[in-house]
Amino acid sequence: MRDEMAKLIDLSKCTGCRSCQVACKNWNSQPAVQTKNVGSYQNPQDLQHNTWTLIRFQEGVKENGDLEWIFRKDGCMHCTDASCVRVCPTGALSYGEMGAVRLNQDLCIGCKYCTIACPFNIPRYDRESEKTYKCTLCEDRITNNLVPACVKACPTGTLSWGTKEEMIKKGNERVKELVAMGYEDASLYGDKYVGGTHVMYVLTEKEGHYDRLVKSPSVPLSVKLWKNVAKPLGLFTMGAVIGAALLHYVIKGPKRPKGEEG
């Protein structure tokens, strides 16, 4: 059995160069698309069905009056307890090898349940193909002993790849270093949420400080109820209806057209 692997994103080292964003598009054969300049470095403005990794750009002013720029690589977190897998009615979303959460477009019926259930707001629906898309953790590369394309392209050491155990250790060591350097709010994000994600962040600020980074994410209650109560109840009801129909057939025999009774 292969090791469980993980990607570590150390935000203290990111320069926002977007090599990872381009490498992801390149490896996954996603075309460049026309975008609008809306006065922000962030481009495109959000994840898209054909942009699976996005550098979010945040500009602000610190308490001491200094200008603050934050770059955050956004994309699928490859959850151990993935809400998208829980709600997918066709099996299009499933657990793949080495920690990846797979999305098989051939099985996707475009119901968009995963886009609603994901606590990180990741999957994106494409109206043209009527399918949903997201990062694959480069499963085609990692199962062939290659690192994900984004990790390969990163020139600053922001992105690392290794066993989940190694990445948690590395992340915690980096947090200690950052705290010693004066970043007292530094923390490791991802290792304790939704069963532990296979993409983790080293943060220098509090979780709530980052644009669109969910604070203390968990599997939504509606998803748990769907999986544990509504779905089994639905199946039970369906089973009961079929059972009743069968019983009726056994007792009364097949239904015949009027005039053919007996």
Ligand code: SF4
């Ligand atoms: S981040 Fe969202 S899309 Fe990715 S595995 Fe987790 S629940 Fe699924």
Ligand code: SF4
């Ligand atoms: S792991 Fe692969 S698919 Fe996912 S963001 Fe990186 S390059 Fe894109």
Ligand code: SF4
């Ligand atoms: S390639 Fe590395 S440094 Fe450049 S934007 Fe991506 S994560 Fe940041």
